Amino acid sequence: MTGTVRPAVGLAQLSLLNTTPPQLLGIAAEAGFDFIGARVRPVTAAERPYDLQPGAPMLRETLARMRDTGVSVRDIEFLLLDGTDQQEAWLRMMEAGQALGAGSLTVAAADPDSARLVHTLARMTEDGRGFGIMPTLEAISYQPIASIAQAADIARQAGCRIVVDTLHFNRFRGPDSSGTDPGQWDELRDNAGLVPLLQLCDGPARRPSSREDLVTESRSEREVPGEGDFDLAAVVTILPEGLPVSAETPSDRRVAELGELGWARRLKSGVDAVLVAADALRDAENLQEAGPR
Template sequence: MTGNARRLVGLAQLSLVNTAPPELVGIAAQTGFDFIGVRVRPVTPTERPYNLQPGSPMLRDTLSRMEDTGVTVRDIEFLLLDGSDQREAWLRMMEAGQALGARSLTVAGADPDSLRLVHTLARMTADGRGFGITPTLEAISYQPVASIAQAADIARQAGCRIVVDTLHFNRYIGPGAAAQWEELSANADLVPLLQLCDGPAVRPDSSEALVAESRSEREVPGEGEFGLAEAVAALPDGLPVSAEAPSDRRVAELGELGWARLLKSGVDAVLAEAATRRDTENLHTAAAK
């Protein structure tokens, strides 16, 4: 389905957040993606909810489309861990994820108490084993857990993993920001998925603008200044990548299918650049021996 024989390429739900999962499967198939991510729980009160619990009509429709196209579901989302008891919520999410064949559940750390967050994630990780799903903690630039180093430290204590989003990776400016690249390489063993998007080097100047960019104003991979090929090359060869690039404006201009097609082209170009970069580095290493 994809021109990248070396790795799987996915389409994140956030890229087309108003597209129901059955239709997202169809769009992914038409544009060459191997898998999709699915929001089995809405993030905001205004977001369209998708009922994918076992027995639901939408789940049956999604599974049917998956069987017809070969597109799979690799990850589900999204839960903001804020220190409250959300076990019932994540168990329902895991039920839906298991039915879809997902491997991971993306969460973010909004709890300022890191010890409590570790405990929450450890309990969530233990629950996930029964569903074949591992929590993946995402460092988000405007949440308490904002850096790769923070996310990795918490994940190692809790026994879970981390997902890397290139937007938040580039927008983090807190303690240790200068070491983000080193932390990415040092914790590559924790990363099951890299989410790709692009954007300008200049960071938005307010929290509100950061949130707006994150949810609805990202750029096509390769069209901005994020150094995506370097991020791909810093992680294991063959690691799955997912296009997570919402843009309300460009979806309105191009339509869902056109936007997905543009994202796939952008990801392919980034992966080709990363492969060239890796091959060049290997040649230099061999020549130096």
């Protein structure tokens, strides 16, 4: 095996959505993760809100747990850009992110007006400089910005970056494709330099047939990395070596079966197996390129 760089491995909040950030840090530490992603703003009215604003008791508890465990907060989430003026919301998120030491804020786009979206993201990017926070645009398979190419084009114009989620990477279906769009692989290669973080999960090859089912899968029915049909090792090898990876793998059913810590440990084992497979794939590709000796 070549001397590969071990990537930092994180546990995304969505994997344990009902676990508070301080508790998530403790679970992540016991399971062997290096960092977590923190949800500083709820996405739906049904979600439990976590107050991580400066001065909040939960922020103090979270910072203390970070010191005790050595686990960091690398990214915060989540804002769906809908075309309205959301600056107040993202500034509050950036305040929380700065207090936590995070470096990126994940957003997605429901705004179909690309020019307005570029303007919004450019404003976010400018505001983020004062907090040390970079917006990262995620392509969501059931939103207007659904492909790697679309997200990368918008991000380049706005001066920000993109985050890749292997569920949505595999669920995007182009206009001339009955399954996963094969062009996604070329788009990932072409835009790998824009990606600061890879979110890992697995799933069946068959794409859900409706938008409602896509949303349900995304929020509560993903599979452990390495236990589904996605070619996760190939995705890892396309991206820069040593790129941080985060397990974003919600499953209400299996959290109920295994408990929070059991689920986190299962995810960490899955991610580790994918990274080992990626190392082997890189070695094979390097040998093939070297040719016979």
